[in-house]
Amino acid sequence: MTTTMTDRQITAPHAVLLEEPRPGVPQTSEMIRGERFRILEERDGWLRAENAFDGHVGWLPPGTAHAEPVAPTHRVRALRADLHPAPTHKAPPVGTLSFGSLVRLDGRTENGWAATDDGLWLFAGWLEPVEAPAAPDHVATALRFLETPYVWGGRSSFGIDCSGLVLTAMAAAGTVSHHSSGLQRKDERLGVWLSDHGRDVAYQRGDIVFFPGHVGIMLDATRLLHATVFTMSVVVEPLAEVAKRAEINGVRRPAPGSTAGA
Incomplete structure (x- = not known):
């Protein structure tokens, strides 16, 4: 066993973070292409990593692709973006990146395609500069993940869980x-606290509703958008139906501006 504090960067399209350094244990989170992490410990090829994005700590399996950090130039704004070996849709994809992935372009462009620093090509319309303004409507971002498969510990368009959906949507809005x-229930950055039980709340679009071990975002005054094991996907359900399965134990309302478009 060795202990280090090395900064690295994920070069795989996405990478699981596991609860313990062995196969078959629960996934606790996920990192996506371009995110930086610190190696806190190494054990038989397993890396205990701290994700610089959200501070989450977990174990990266041996063989997870990573490299020395480079400054990204662009972010994937599409839900998913295929990597091609040539600047044409006819070249079969060799990989796929999730929403929010970070890439470094090498400056080459051709017919609406842009080259990455590892020699692959992305459709330029799927990208935005890393300095692009935040997307203020976290509900609109979360809606893009409708029907995405539920994956425990997921936070990408390949699979996502309830808190991963809230984390991703709010991060796109700048939080x-x-x-x-x-x-998240305790995090004041996610908005003002409205209620411990939700019974006295006039719900609005964008409210974040908590249950024991679960969370979702209000689509409007009556419907909840959430990633749930009940359907194993991201769905919209009447809040009243969800509350029959689990009791509401908190409601936060994000600051005005993160629900633009309501």
Whole structure:
């Protein structure tokens, strides 16, 4: 066992963070292409990593692709973006990146395609500069993940869980929280606290509603958008139906501006 504090960067399209350094244990979170992490410990090829994005700590399996950090130039704004070996849609994709992935372009462009620093090509319309303004409507961002498969510990368009959906949507609006519904419930950055039980709330679009071990975002005054094991996907359901399965134990309202478009 060795202990280091090395900064690295994920070069795989996405990478799981596991609870313990061995196969078959629960995934606790996920990192996506371009995110930086610190190696806190190494054990038989397993890396205990702290994600610089949200501070989450978990174990990266051996063989996870990573490299020395480079400054990204662009972010994937599409839900998913295929990597091609040539600047044409006819070249079969060799990989796929999730929403929010970070890439460094090498300056080459051709027919609406842009080259990455590892020699692959992305459709330029899927990208935005890293300095692009935040997307203020976290509800609109979360809606893009409708029907995405539910994956425990997921936070990408390949698979996502309830707190991963809230984390991703709010981060796109400029507020990075935690990949944990329990920690999100306590996080004042996610908005003002409205209620401990939700019974006295006049719900609005964008409200974040908490349950024991679960969280979702109000689409409007009556419907909840959430990633749920009940359907194993991201769905919209009447809040009243969800509350029959689990009791509401908190409501936060993000600051005005993160619900633009309501």
